[in-house]
Amino acid sequence: QKEVEQNSGPLSVPEGAIASLNCTYSDRGSQSFFWYRQYSGKSPELIMSIYSNGDKEDGRFTAQLNKASQYVSLLIRDSQPSDSATYLCAVNWKTSYDKVIFGPGTSLSVIP
């Protein structure tokens, strides 16, 4: 099993729809989780962090964490063409001195 897995893309949604991005991880002891957005040719930028079970909302973005299921997701409401990017899930790997491990990313395309 890979350390951090994400739903395979590419994911296409129409403008204004909800985009749902999923991530699972294998380190049961991990406590900190992050979503990064990476535009083509650019470096990753942090959009959300979540540390407690439940939902965390920031504008059009909602991160959801379920540590028991080792699952974290990102919902993007009212998707805009400018949201078209690759979304990377990252986990602070507790069993390895907190190194941050990234998933393979999910490519999102928002169609006008």
Next chain:
Amino acid sequence: KAGVTQTPRYLIKTRGQQVTLSCSPISGHRSVSWYQQTPGQGLQFLFEYFSETQRNKGNFPGRFSGRQFSNSRSEMNVSTLELGDSALYLCASSLNTRGERPLHFGNGTRLTVT
């Protein structure tokens, strides 16, 4: 506040050569992590430095090495370059190494090995 600065932005080297990449973290950040990004493998963790000590290392051969200086600036070295080392090398800094610590990335160094 200045962001993470990586130099150079682009490098072209030939097989067998060695290369050194530089990273200056955000002021006050003491942790520097290095990642290799390729289309096929995604973002792969290379190593992390904190207070001049390597805290973590990924699954890369010994040709990949790094160090951190007392001002938290870090360098990464790759010796005996191979074609497969062509990639985007990203440096990221954070305040510390524990828990709730988002990474802040530089613009990367694009290395091409011919």
